Structures are given as C-alpha cells and as structure tokens.
Amino acid sequence: MTSNKKLSAVAMLLVAAGAGLGYGVAHWRTASMSDPSATVSGTKETTKSPAGERKALYWYDPMVPQQKFDKPGKSPFMDMQLVPKYADEAPSGGVAVDPRVAQTLGVRTATVEKQRLGASFQVPAVVQLNERDVAILQARTAGFVQRVARLAPGDVVANGAFIAELLVPEWAGAQQEFLAVRQTGDAALTAAARQRLVLLGMPTSLIQQVEHSGQVQALSNVHAPTGGLVQELMVRPGMTVSQGMSLARITGLSTVWLEAALPETQASVARVGQPVEVLLAAFPGETLRGKITAILPEANAETRTLRVRAELPNPQGRLRAGMFAQMRLGGTAEEVLVVPAEAVIRTGQRAVVYVAEQLGRFTPVQVRLGRELGDKLEVLEGLQPGQQVVASGQFLIDSEASMQGVLQRQATPAAPAASAAAVPAASSTASAVSALQAVGRIVELSGQSVTLDHSAVPALKWPAMQMGFRLARPELAKGVKVGDTVRFTFRESQDGYEVVAMQRETPGGAR
Structure with a gap:
C-alpha cells in the first residue's frame, strides 16, 4: 500500500509539471506571434513607451509597403489589416x-x-606585317615574259632587286619613231615623240638609255621598288601579260605592327600616339619601344576586347609576323x-x-x-x-x-500620412494603364467611394479581392445599391484608384 501511494504521488507531480511546462510554451508562442519583432527578419529588442507599449511610427500594407497610414485599419488594397511599423525596428531605408x-x-x-x-599594365599582343608598307608591281603595257628571278612567295628581297624581264613589241616601234624624228633635228617634233614614249608607260631610265645609245630597247626589266617580303609572285617565263596586270606584291619589313587585345573596360587608358613597351618571349630581357598608331573602331563581340595597333621599328628584321608579345601601356598612377x-x-x-x-x-x-x-x-x-x-x-x-x-x-519619395479610409497612390504596375474594366459586387457604397468584391485584374496582376475605390462623380452611385453586381471601369489618379463608370449587371447579362 505504501508503495502504491508513493507511485501515485510521483505521477501527480509529473502531471502538474507537464501542465505547467505546456502553459509556459503556449504563453511564449502567443507572445511571439503577437509581437512582430520576433520574426526571422530580425531580432528586435522591444522598446516600451512610458505606458509600456511600443511606439508605432506608421501603418502599412505589406503588399504596398511604400504607402504609409497614420492610423490602423483595413487595407484599401487587400482584405487584410494594416501592419504597424515600430520605432525600434530597422531604421528608415534599412x-x-x-x-x-x-x-x-x-x-x-x-x-x-x-x-x-599601377602606372602601367600589360595586354597580350601579336606581331603582324605593316599593311601600310606594301608595293604592287604591274605591267605598264602588254608584252611577253622572257625570264623571271628565282623567287617564290615568302622570300625576302632587297630594294631594287631584279624581278622579271619583259619583251614589249609596242615600245620597240615607238622607240624607232622617236629615233627617226630625232635625226631630223626638229626640236618640237622630238619633244612630242619623247612625250609619246612617256605616255606609253616607258620608264624614264629606259628612255634615257635609248637616247644615249641610239638603239631600240625592246626588253624591259622590272625591279623591286622596295625591300621586303614577297607575298605574291604572279609571273612565270613565257607568260603573256596585259596592261595593268599585277606581277608581284611586296610588303616592307622596316617596321611591323603589334596588335593587342585591350579589355573594353580599359579603353579610356589607350590613346593614339601613346608610347608603349613590348616584351617578347623570343628575346628575353629585352624591351622594345613603339607607339600606338590606331585604336580600331570595332570590339570583339566574344571576348569584349578592342584592337589596339602599335608600330615598332624592325631594322634587323628580327620581328616576324605571328610572334606573341606583351604590350605594356603606361598610365597615371591613381x-x-x-x-x-x-x-x-x-x-x-x-x-x-x-x-x-x-x-x-x-x-x-x-x-x-x-x-x-x-x-x-x-x-x-x-x-x-x-x-x-x-x-x-x-x-x-x-x-x-x-x-x-x-x-x-x-x-519614390515618401507620401504624406493618410488615414486608412483614404485611397493611397497607385502602384507602379498600374502607372502605364489608363483605364481597366472588371466585374464586382458592391459591399459598401457612398457618394464619394465604393467598396467592391471584384474579380481578378490580369493587367495589374491582381487576384480576386475586396478593395475600396474613389468615385470620380457622385452620380455614379445612383441606380445601384449594396449587393448589386456591377461592371465598372477604373483608372489611376493622383489620389489612388477611382471608378469612372459603373453599370449594374442583370442575372441574364443585360444592363
């Protein structure tokens, strides 16, 4: 019996402790739910006014938080109560x-x-041939190729190097006429005949040779006008050439280009005429110097880089097209x-x-x-x-x-405080809409405002809800009463949403 009494006493104590613990948890949950500061959005220490209550700065609708109200009440936008904003919560704008x-x-x-x-930064670059230093050899008149120098594309030739020998029959006949006129001693006719040789495209050196020797020179040698790389050679022995036909293309090597890929975010740093330093892996420890000659107007759409072109002297011909380099651009330290x-x-x-x-x-x-x-x-x-x-x-x-x-x-600037019964400014979503239509049931009606339980408005992404509107004209309230289903047209105004037209809907759909 004594043992049973002890067990009963222990059980009663456990029940009492459990009841007390449950009351405490329920009281804590109720206090947490009633205090908005206990949400996960932030731990807010409650500051009490002298009366023991938190001070509310204003009230707002969470769905339209930019609109403030000076007293509690129901939101004119949604069928829900306004939420207070307390002074001890996050500061304005935070x-x-x-x-x-x-x-x-x-x-x-x-x-x-x-x-x-830093005062400078590096960008990758590639050595290229100077496309401004290009010479193209063309036939000045029709003829036949007698012989060609032993050359191939890719060879390097010096200035004045022999390229090809052409037989020009038309020049031979013109030279004979010139020598015949010259023997007459008529200076005017001799000058005219000499001018004809020039117009036929005969080089001045060849005309002087005919004058000194008195012999017809039907063969004409073509020489390189500049030293450089033979990129194209279009003649071979035995070919027939026409006037204006290209014989060879030579690119000079005294200077080369260096094209760099400059990030577009650094475009303001580079400028035409700016000196640059160049480092090449082929010549470690050696710094070459040049200057920017052009910043091309197109950016690479894939790499978002600009093409910056610099010109470098190449007196010994060591710089070859295709070499990789690093271009260092100078800038002001800041x-x-x-x-x-x-x-x-x-x-x-x-x-x-x-x-x-x-x-x-x-x-x-x-x-x-x-x-x-x-x-x-x-x-x-x-x-x-x-x-x-x-x-x-x-x-x-x-x-x-x-x-x-x-x-x-x-x-947006803060709107002045308004009462909960006033309609706030429209949301930015509706700013671009002039007038919209919807169907709703009248819940409350007066000469200045109407509360409608209306259908969804897809244009504003509004769900079906109960909302208050201002009436544009008091006479809109005539002919309708609370409980009627109406089709109404509303728009945004400076004072919020206002109804500009409203007509009662009959059960059959007629107005």
Missing part, C-alpha cells in the same frame, strides 16, 4: 536581420577600401575606391550594395560603378572608405528588403 540567422546563412562582409592602380564584384547587385537600372550599419542592420545604397579590376569593381559614387558591405548572402537580405518595401521607399 532592413534588420537576426545576427544568428545571418551567421547561419553565411552572410559575410567586406571593407570598402582604396586601391592604387587611387580608386573598390568593392568586391560579388557585393554588387545589378537590377538592370541601377547597381546596389548593402552596407552593414550595425549588428544585424543593413542599408541598401545605390552606387555608380567604374572599371572592372579583376575580382573588384571601381566605385565612383555612393560609398566611403572603411564602410562594411555585404559580400555574401546579400540576395537573402535583398529579398527581405523587398518584402519590407525598403527599396520602394528609396526609389
């Missing part, structure tokens, strides 16, 4: 996140700092403000970073960006050195800021 939640989600910050850009590239959120219209103001509080700041510097971005406006910006997990904070309407309040 968002609060529980530090424990931020640590769990891996939120990491980085320091806004100044970085000194200090710039930088942030990690991962800290920037690009919305398409602006760039935003989140600044850590204090423990668990973050403020979105719009920044103006400059150059890309590896894994960092230059900041031209918006930040100061030493500030802490979120470099990891900022998209979670951005989602929380969007839910609280932080970005909307920054993008």
Whole structure:
C-alpha cells in the first residue's frame, strides 16, 4: 500500500509539471506571434513607451509597403489589416536581420577600401606585317615574259632587286619613231615623240638609255621598288601579260605592327600616339619601344576586347609576323575606391550594395560603378572608405528588403500620412494603364467611394479581392445599391484608384 501511494504521488507531480511546462510554451508562442519583432527578419529588442507599449511610427500594407497610414485599419488594397511599423525596428531605408540567422546563412562582409592602380599594365599582343608598307608591281603595257628571278612567295628581297624581264613589241616601234624624228633635228617634233614614249608607260631610265645609245630597247626589266617580303609572285617565263596586270606584291619589313587585345573596360587608358613597351618571349630581357598608331573602331563581340595597333621599328628584321608579345601601356598612377564584384547587385537600372550599419542592420545604397579590376569593381559614387558591405548572402537580405518595401521607399519619395479610409497612390504596375474594366459586387457604397468584391485584374496582376475605390462623380452611385453586381471601369489618379463608370449587371447579362 505504501508503495502504491508513493507511485501515485510521483505521477501527480509529473502531471502538474507537464501542465505547467505546456502553459509556459503556449504563453511564449502567443507572445511571439503577437509581437512582430520576433520574426526571422530580425531580432528586435522591444522598446516600451512610458505606458509600456511600443511606439508605432506608421501603418502599412505589406503588399504596398511604400504607402504609409497614420492610423490602423483595413487595407484599401487587400482584405487584410494594416501592419504597424515600430520605432525600434530597422531604421528608415534599412532592413534588420537576426545576427544568428545571418551567421547561419553565411552572410559575410567586406571593407570598402582604396586601391592604387599601377602606372602601367600589360595586354597580350601579336606581331603582324605593316599593311601600310606594301608595293604592287604591274605591267605598264602588254608584252611577253622572257625570264623571271628565282623567287617564290615568302622570300625576302632587297630594294631594287631584279624581278622579271619583259619583251614589249609596242615600245620597240615607238622607240624607232622617236629615233627617226630625232635625226631630223626638229626640236618640237622630238619633244612630242619623247612625250609619246612617256605616255606609253616607258620608264624614264629606259628612255634615257635609248637616247644615249641610239638603239631600240625592246626588253624591259622590272625591279623591286622596295625591300621586303614577297607575298605574291604572279609571273612565270613565257607568260603573256596585259596592261595593268599585277606581277608581284611586296610588303616592307622596316617596321611591323603589334596588335593587342585591350579589355573594353580599359579603353579610356589607350590613346593614339601613346608610347608603349613590348616584351617578347623570343628575346628575353629585352624591351622594345613603339607607339600606338590606331585604336580600331570595332570590339570583339566574344571576348569584349578592342584592337589596339602599335608600330615598332624592325631594322634587323628580327620581328616576324605571328610572334606573341606583351604590350605594356603606361598610365597615371591613381587611387580608386573598390568593392568586391560579388557585393554588387545589378537590377538592370541601377547597381546596389548593402552596407552593414550595425549588428544585424543593413542599408541598401545605390552606387555608380567604374572599371572592372579583376575580382573588384571601381566605385565612383555612393560609398566611403572603411564602410562594411555585404559580400555574401546579400540576395537573402535583398529579398527581405523587398518584402519590407525598403527599396520602394528609396526609389519614390515618401507620401504624406493618410488615414486608412483614404485611397493611397497607385502602384507602379498600374502607372502605364489608363483605364481597366472588371466585374464586382458592391459591399459598401457612398457618394464619394465604393467598396467592391471584384474579380481578378490580369493587367495589374491582381487576384480576386475586396478593395475600396474613389468615385470620380457622385452620380455614379445612383441606380445601384449594396449587393448589386456591377461592371465598372477604373483608372489611376493622383489620389489612388477611382471608378469612372459603373453599370449594374442583370442575372441574364443585360444592363
């Protein structure tokens, strides 16, 4: 019996302890649910007014957070109560996140700092032939190829080197006439005959040779007008050539081009006439110097680089087309403000970073960006050195800021406080819509406003809901009453949404 009494007493104690624990948990959950500051969006220490209540700055609709109201009530947009914004919550323009939640989600910050850009930087480049130093040999008249120098494309020739010998019958006849006229002693006729030789395309050296020797020179030698690389050789012995036919193409080697791929973010650094230094793997330890002659107007669509062309002297012919090199461009050393590239959120219209103001509080700041510097971005406006910006997990904070309407309040000026019964300004989604139609049931009606339980409005992405509208004219309320189904036309105005037309719908569909 004694043992049974002891067991009964222990059981009663356990039941009482369980009941007390359950009451405590239920009381804690009720307090947490009634206190908005206990949400995951941030741990907010409750600051009490002298009366023991938290001070509300204003009330707002979470679906339209940019509109503020000065008293509680039902949202004119949705069938829900307005939510208070307390003074001890995140500061205006900021968002609060529980530090424990931020640590769990891996939120990491980085320091806004100044970085000194070097006085020069290197870009890859390739040696190319100078296409401005090109000579093309052409036949001045029709003839026959007697012999050709032993050359092939790719050979290097000196200035004045023999290329080919041509037999020109037309020149032979003209030279005989010139010698015959010259023997007459008529100076005017002799000058005219000599001018004819020039017009036939005969070189001056050949005309002088005919004058001195008195013999017809039907053979004409073609020589290289400049030294360089034979890129094309279009004649062979026995060929017939016509007037204007190309015989050879020679590119000079006294200078070469160096084409570099310059990132478009560095386009402002390069300029025509700027000196450059060139390093080639073929000549280690040796620095060559040239200058930029052109910045080509087209960028590479795949690599997002610009073609920068520099010209280098090549007196010994050591630089060969196709060699790889590094081009060093000089620039002025400067200090710039930088942030990690991962800290920037690009919305398409602006760039935003989140600044850590204090423990668990973050403020979105719009920044103006400059150059890309590896894994960092230059900041031209918006930040100061030493500030802490979120470099990891900022998209979670951005989602929380969007839910609280932080970005909307920054993008648009705060509207003056209005009562919950007033219709707030329209959302930006509807700004481009002049007038829309919908069907709804009248819930409340007065000469100035109407509350409608209306169908969905796809153009505004509105679901079916109950919402208040202002009447554009008091006479719109005539002929309808509470409970009627109406087809109404509404639009956006400076005071919110207003109904401009309203007609009762009959059960059969007739008006």
